[in-house]
Structure formats: C-alpha cells, structure tokens
Amino acid sequence: MNESSVIHDKELIDIVKKIITSSADELLTESFTIKEKGKQDIVTNLDFEMERRIKKELLYYFPEDGFIGEEENHDLGNLKTKNKMRTWILDPIDGTLNFTQGHPFFGVQIALMIGTEPYFSMIYLPKINELYYAISGKGAYINDQSIHVVKETKGQQLKDVIVTFGDFSKSNPSSRSYQLKAIEALVEKAMRVRIQGASSVDFAFTSVGKNGCHIIFSKNIWELAPGLMLAKESGCVTCKISGEKHGFSGEGIIIAQNLSILSEVSILLEDIK
Template sequence: MRLSSPNINVMVKACRKAAKILIRDFGEVEKLQVSLKGPGDFVTVSDKKVEKILIDELQKARPNYSILSEEIGLIKKDEEFKWIIDPIDGTANFLHGVPHFGISIGLEHNKEIICGIIYDPIKNEMFFAEKGNGSYLNDQRMRVSARSKLMDCIIFTGGPSFKSNDEDKKLSLKEYEKFSSKVGTPLRKMGSASLDMAYVAAGRCDGFWQRNLNYWDIAAGIILVKEAGGFVTDFNGNDKYIENKNILVTNSKINEQMIEILKY
C-alpha cells in the first residue's frame, strides 16, 4: 500500500484478521441458503465474532482509545480519540449469500474523522484514507469522477427499509422517482452504504444519498470521499449529516443538482 501510517497500519491489520473469519463464514452462509434452519442466527454470531476481533486488535494497539461499534455500542475511554466500527456493512447481502459487503472502521479525533478504511473481503479491495494524505484503493490513488451532468451519471441510494417510518418511506420513494426522471441510467441500490461511499471516492459512481444512516455506516466513507475530492453534506448542503442522519455524497460537480432535488 502506498499510504502507510501507524493508524492506517493498525486498521489494515485488524481488517485482514477479521476478514479471514468473514470469508470462511460467508462460505457457510451460502450453504445455509438451502437449509431449513436458514442463515439468520449464524449471521448474528458471525457479526459478533468479527466485531470482537476488530475490537481486540484495535484495543491491543491503542488501549486508551474509545470505541463505538454497531453491536456492542460505546466503550468509553479517551474522549479525544474514538474508533467507529461496522463489523459487516451489508448484512442483508451477507445473509442471502450476495458477495457485496464490507468491514468499516473510522478514527475520530476531537469529533473529526481523520482516518477511514473500508474493506471488501470478497474482492480483496481495501479502500482507505487519512486526512491530508489522500484516498487509496489498494496501492492506487483514488479520485472522484469528473462527470457534471446528472444525465451522464450513475447514482446509488439505499432505503427505505422495514425499519423506516411511514414519512421516511414516502420521502425516499418520492426522491427515487424524481431522480429516476433526471438520471440517464437507472438508480442502483447495492445494499452497503460504506461501499457506496467508497465507490463514489473511487469514481465508480457519481453520487449517493440515503436517509437514516447511523454514524458507523458512514464514518469511514466520509474521509474517503473528502480526500478523493468529493463532497459530503446533508440534503440541504450543510454539514449536519451526522446529527440528522441524512447524507449526500457526490463527486462535487453534481452536488448542487442533487441538493436541488433533495432539499426540504
């Protein structure tokens, strides 16, 4: 990897160790698809196993850092530094044997994300970034796309889910309809918010929006996109996406066009 720093090295090591379990368990999930029991309980156990490995590795390297993780919640220690972890982002894909999910780790310093890593263990793609040092996919520098017209773009989205309230479901479907009439290719719903953000950073897609995302869903992606030259805002173009949980990620050139559709 071209970008190397103590924190990035710690994150990479943790991801690779956890990924060994994840890949093995994914093979078992594929077998469970045809069983009467189904894979649900197995996936829950897998999620917790991956989380434990990540936490153990990160705590071993940085014992004083706080940790916020999807399954276990907050482990409060040093308030200056905090790891934000999503052990399996794209759990539904994992559950159904769809090979599109990732491990996501962000590092926060004084409420600002300074490092992020998103690892797709199936494709062996390591997306990572550090503040001021750029954004990378394996050993290649990443840049967002240069497309400036929505008609030429591919846009990713997520939701609504069964957890969404009725109002959010209505708004999400309305947004989907509005975008569908303005984007040249169909919208994509891939099922992993962190990988969606990584793909914007890599220039594979041009924008992404979603409602009701948790911090661990987006923490690593925030720094990836920013260091690749993209924009991260809420639907009104402000930086309140962590507070209101509504995030818009773009290559920067289509940001205003997307805000015009999404703002409320």
C-alpha cells in the same frame, strides 16, 4: 507533513489493514447462523465474532483508545465535543443481508475519531478485493493507489452516472416517504438509480468514481463516519437535506463526484414535499 507523521500514519494503516483483512478473510468464510434483529433486519453470529475480534486486536495495539461498534458497543459517550479521546467506530459486517444471500456487496468499515473529528478510515470489500482508506488532510486510496475522483469525473453530469440510495433506514424510518419520492424524481434524470444495500459499498464506489452520487438517510455513526471521510478525502462534495423542511426527522446527506452533479441532484430534491 513531517517524517514522524508519515511514519505514524504508515504504522496505523498497516496495523488496521492487517486486523481488518485477516479477520474478514478468516471469519467470513465460515458457516453462520442468522437471527432476527428487528423488523426486516437480521444479524449473524459472525457479526458479533467480527466485532469482538477486531475490538480485541485494536485495543491490544491501542489500549488507551475507546471503541464503538454496531453490535455490542453502542456507548457514544466518548464522542463529546470537548473530548479529544481517540475512539474507533466499527461496522463489522456492513450489508449483512447481502452477505447471507451470497451477494458480493458487503464490507467491513472502520473510522478513528479524535473527539468528534475523523482522522482515519478504512473500508474493506473482501469479495471484490478492494481496500479503501483515508487520512485526514492526506487523501484517499484504493489498494494503496491514490484516488482523485473530481479530476477523473469533472465533466460528468447527472445523466451520465449511477445514483445510489442507502437502504431504507432503520435508524431514520420517517425518511422513507421522502426517499421514495426522491427515487422517483431521479429515475428520469440519472443514467440509473440503484439501492446496493451496503453503505460501505455505496461510499467506496462513489469515492472511486464508479457511481456518481449517493444519498443516505441513516443516523448511525458506524454507517456514516468511515465512508464520509473517504468520500471527502477523495474529492467528493457533499450537502445535507433538511428533514425538518421535507417532513422527516433528522437529515439526509448527498455525496457527489463533482459540483455539477451535486447541484443537479440538490435542485431536483429541493422541490419534494
């Protein structure tokens, strides 16, 4: 790693940290209005305000970059395989339902892609004052302290840990029957099985070793890109669940603290029909 790379990364971290934390700390204390986003789904005016503000500030510092957000900026055209353009991926309030109910498990999550490859990601959980970030090939951090989840959890097995599932996916609804069977299979094997309702929290807690495994079925890039990068850079291991093999569209992803847990979970889920 050369000196210019270190300087560039520090500037990038500082800029994005300031944008994300100031936006959340200022806007997410305001009153909000709720409207339906679809069946069993909601959005608030603050989801839109957060996305607009963060987009505006990012493009002030990085005017040549592309931007994809959950609420108003859905064009995935910048992520073609041969395109090396830098593109920001944002979920302005991940866990909106939790947020509206006064539940602390929600966050802001963002990733910087170069073409289709992630370079940088950040997750901010304002109610518990935790800020996570990762840089490609250079590790993962919580509140500027390095994360090495495999070293810290190497001896843990499935029976020792909490397993979380992503909330029942709106983008991949055909996975629900399989997910219910997967939850049932793991209830007797893991210490606990939980649905926390925010992928930012799920990925962050697995990356730092608070939870042992996370299983998610979403297809949405803003729910996957930031957390997957954080998890991999922290030392977590992953594998995919074939939806075609198990009767649902797309695929699922298993993220685990170590290979032992990943192997146990994969074997259990492989037999589900």
